[in-house]
Amino acid sequence: MQNQTFKSLLKNPNFVRLWTSQLLSQLTVNLVNFLMLTRIFAATGSTIAVALIWISWSLPALIFGPFSGALVDSFSRRLMMIVTNLLQSAVIASYFLIKDHFFALYLIVFAYSLFDQLYIPSQQASLPALVDKKLLSAANGIFLLTQQGSFLLGMGLGGILLSLLGVDFTIILSSLALFIAAVSVYFLPHDSPLVSAWDKSLGQFWHEFHQGLNFVKNHRSVLLPLILLVGLQIFISIIAISLPSYTKNSLGLDLKHAGITLLVPGALGALLFTRSLPKQLLQQRKKPIVQNGFLLGSISLISLALLPFLPRGKLIISVLISMGLGVSLTAIMVPTQTLLQEKTPPWFRGRIYSSLGFLMTVATSLPLILAAALTDILGTSAIMIIMSLILFATYLFINKRGDHVLANGFGL
Numbered sequence: 001m002q003n004q005t006f007k008s009l010l011k012n013p014n015f016v017r018l019w020t021s022q023l024l025s026q027l028t029v030n031l032v033n034f035l036m037l038t039r040i041f042a043a044t045g046s047t048i049a050v051a052l053i054w055i056s057w058s059l060p061a062l063i064f065g066p067f068s069g070a071l072v073d074s075f076s077r078r079l080m081m082i083v084t085n086l087l088q089s090a091v092i093a094s095y096f097l098i099k100d101h102f103f104a105l106y107l108i109v110f111a112y113s114l115f116d117q118l119y120i121p122s123q124q125a126s127l128p129a130l131v132d133k134k135l136l137s138a139a140n141g142i143f144l145l146t147q148q149g150s151f152l153l154g155m156g157l158g159g160i161l162l163s164l165l166g167v168d169f170t171i172i173l174s175s176l177a178l179f180i181a182a183v184s185v186y187f188l189p190h191d192s193p194l195v196s197a198w199d200k201s202l203g204q205f206w207h208e209f210h211q212g213l214n215f216v217k218n219h220r221s222v223l224l225p226l227i228l229l230v231g232l233q234i235f236i237s238i239i240a241i242s243l244p245s246y247t248k249n250s251l252g253l254d255l256k257h258a259g260i261t262l263l264v265p266g267a268l269g270a271l272l273f274t275r276s277l278p279k280q281l282l283q284q285r286k287k288p289i290v291q292n293g294f295l296l297g298s299i300s301l302i303s304l305a306l307l308p309f310l311p312r313g314k315l316i317i318s319v320l321i322s323m324g325l326g327v328s329l330t331a332i333m334v335p336t337q338t339l340l341q342e343k344t345p346p347w348f349r350g351r352i353y354s355s356l357g358f359l360m361t362v363a364t365s366l367p368l369i370l371a372a373a374l375t376d377i378l379g380t381s382a383i384m385i386i387m388s389l390i391l392f393a394t395y396l397f398i399n400k401r402g403d404h405v406l407a408n409g410f411g412l
Helices: 001-011 011-042 047-072 078-091 102-130 133-156 158-165 166-188 200-217 220-250 255-283 286-309 314-342 346-378 378-402
Strands: none
Touching: 001 011, 001 133, 001 346, 001 378, 011 047, 011 102, 011 133, 011 166, 011 378, 047 102, 047 200, 047 220, 047 346, 078 102, 078 166, 102 133, 133 255, 133 314, 158 166, 220 255, 220 286, 220 314, 220 346, 220 378, 255 286, 286 314, 286 378, 346 378
């Protein structure tokens, strides 16, 4: 049944086209972010300087987020993805103009993220229209599989790839990959918005953003998955900025080993679990899967926090823990993402995903800076213990109150 589901999706040419664009986009952004992250940490040795990469990535969502969803719902999503992929290709190529200026690297991250505010909602809102509803969970699984696989290659193996190919050739390939991504979505079916952007005023765009927020506020079936996804994004962002310090100071490894030790096993754990997830979703309710994801994430983080105190065997144990962490993220993300898409009206999805991006940015920025400062002061183990306790509290909440709160309109 599971293999037939994946085969059915792969036989859908429109799904394959959208998937190709996602694959190339995700691979590029992870590879380039790894390059920026390592250059900045190597030059400063500061977790706060690394956190500024994520702040640069977040600023476009704060500035542009209120309008991006309304724009996505007011233009052809196919055209929006073509244009943004091409613009992102140009942004990556601009590295050759500013690579000798250290602080200009933040500008590349900012500009790429600016166009991502339109690309990501367009892509996510397009998926339900291109696949059968019964295959939507499997389609989201494949998209998450691709996301983790791209993370594996881009961030996990980034140091090795950059050593083999060199920085300049890697940038050229990344820019070319985004051009191919634009060509791929060009062959998607033409689509048209219900109301064109040219017929709207700036005030209408602001009004539509508020409509999206009000829809989220008044529909528990949408509000609850949004809360989970926002919380998960905060968790992932803090882990990402803590990684260089944890690798160097807690495990005593060079930064280039972070991929092999932590990122690759985490992505592999996510890949393996994603492959079996559609079958599990057919056999059981989503609530136990999400609930157990939080419990496993809590156990994984407390284990990582205690790992530096072990006299030996740190490397092997870190691989196993990272795989568990990858499984926990997948167990939370895929069911939640699927529910969000199922519960949102088709031509409202752009606004919902825009609201999601905006809320993620607003909710993430302050905890990210605070976590970066605490990491430099207290160390990564303390941060991981705090996050572990938060995840465990969430597990207890879902376990005790899940059937009453999360199940009410959420489908869990």
